[in-house]
Amino acid sequence: MVCFHFHPGEPARTVGWRDPGFIHTAFMRDLWPNKEYTYKIGHELSDGTMVSGKPYTFRAPPTPGQNSLQRIIVFGDMGKAERDGSNEFANYQPGSLNTTDTLVKDLDNYDIVFHIGDMPYANGYLSQWDQFTAQVAPISARKPYMVASGNHERDWPNTGGFFDVKDSGGECGVPAETMYYYPAENRANFWYKVDYGMFRFCVADTGHDWREGTPQHKFIEECLSTVDRKHQPWLIFAAHRVLGYSSNACTMNGTIFVVAGGGGSHLSSYTTAIPRWSVFRDQDYGFVKLTAFNHSSLLFEYKKSSDGNVYDSFTVDRDYRNVLSCVHDSCFPTTLAL
Numbered sequence: 001m002v003c004f005h006f007h008p009g010e011p012a013r014t015v016g017w018r019d020p021g022f023i024h025t026a027f028m029r030d031l032w033p034n035k036e037y038t039y040k041i042g043h044e045l046s047d048g049t050m051v052s053g054k055p056y057t058f059r060a061p062p063t064p065g066q067n068s069l070q071r072i073i074v075f076g077d078m079g080k081a082e083r084d085g086s087n088e089f090a091n092y093q094p095g096s097l098n099t100t101d102t103l104v105k106d107l108d109n110y111d112i113v114f115h116i117g118d119m120p121y122a123n124g125y126l127s128q129w130d131q132f133t134a135q136v137a138p139i140s141a142r143k144p145y146m147v148a149s150g151n152h153e154r155d156w157p158n159t160g161g162f163f164d165v166k167d168s169g170g171e172c173g174v175p176a177e178t179m180y181y182y183p184a185e186n187r188a189n190f191w192y193k194v195d196y197g198m199f200r201f202c203v204a205d206t207g208h209d210w211r212e213g214t215p216q217h218k219f220i221e222e223c224l225s226t227v228d229r230k231h232q233p234w235l236i237f238a239a240h241r242v243l244g245y246s247s248n249a250c251t252m253n254g255t256i257f258v259v260a261g262g263g264g265s266h267l268s269s270y271t272t273a274i275p276r277w278s279v280f281r282d283q284d285y286g287f288v289k290l291t292a293f294n295h296s297s298l299l300f301e302y303k304k305s306s307d308g309n310v311y312d313s314f315t316v317d318r319d320y321r322n323v324l325s326c327v328h329d330s331c332f333p334t335t336l337a338l
């Protein structure tokens with residue numbers, strides 16, 4: 001599971017290598033929206049007997065546009081850590097266990113998770129993927145665990161990525177593409193869209209070029225422009241790296257920017273320049289929760305991993321009016337739905 005189809009990278013092809021065995025992906029189709037299902041992972045032995053793990057339950061997703069309570073968790077850069085504190089290089093992801101444990105305790109209060117890049121920080125050591133998948137299994141066994149590609153999953157020189165740096169330790173995205181499912185048209189291009197009830201998520205792959213004229217730019221435009229905002233008003237664009245925007249902008253055209261990179265890895269300091277649109281900063285471990293109560297009200301919360309409490313929040317109220325049905329003077333001149 002290294003990028004042999006490009007140029008093999010180290011340590012993924014040397015000391016970090018071990019045989020990954022088989023990794024299976026199973027699909028469950030024709031599920032009833034919002035219905036709870038129970039499943040077990042099983043294996044047929046050579047003598048024909050079946051062995052299976054313990055049962056897990058999960059709730060099938062709401063249909064696109066469905067009006068029901070929908071709660072989303074978003075964070076990046078979590079990593080993994082040992083509970084006994086052993087064997088972790090430089091204590092690189094000190095907040096990781098707190099974030100995982102807080103989310104495990106709160107399983108009944110959210111519906112889907114987006115871990116938007118930098119998952120295990122395995123950096124070419126494949127056994128660390130096992131450690132990470134085991135750490136998040138109490139969550140991912142019960143909730144959709146959606147992922148995005150981070151620099152520690154993808155970046156490696158001369159392998160078709162945008163950044164010629166060695167952050168993936170030679171993985172080139174191969175373990176990430178294999179370990180977790182995401183509905184991309186081409187799984188080597190880690191960008192995709194997901195419709196989840198009143199939400200649409202457009203997830204970009206910032207390890208690949210996104211500039212105008214590229215396939216990814218076309219995807220982003222298509223994803224953002226084709227959503228029916230009447231039925232799916234909550235349009236979320238997610239990416240590991242910031243795609244680039246002017247820090248001098250004072251109006252952001254109704255777009256709210258959130259950086260949620262405090263999942264667990266060591267924290268970087270802020271720059272001294274504070275852009276005018278930056279209203280809240282916190283240098284601590286945490287994650288973001290979006291709660292859509294209906295088509296017109298969304299609650300944003302920033303929670304710290306240490307205690308699960310809310311340290312910043314705002315609401316978005318949105319009033320949809322079907323302007324096409326308006327006759328002269330019967331509607332307000334503007335609508336938030338456009």
Ligand SMILES: [Fe+2]
Nearest residue numbers: 118150151152
């Ligand atoms: Fe990163």
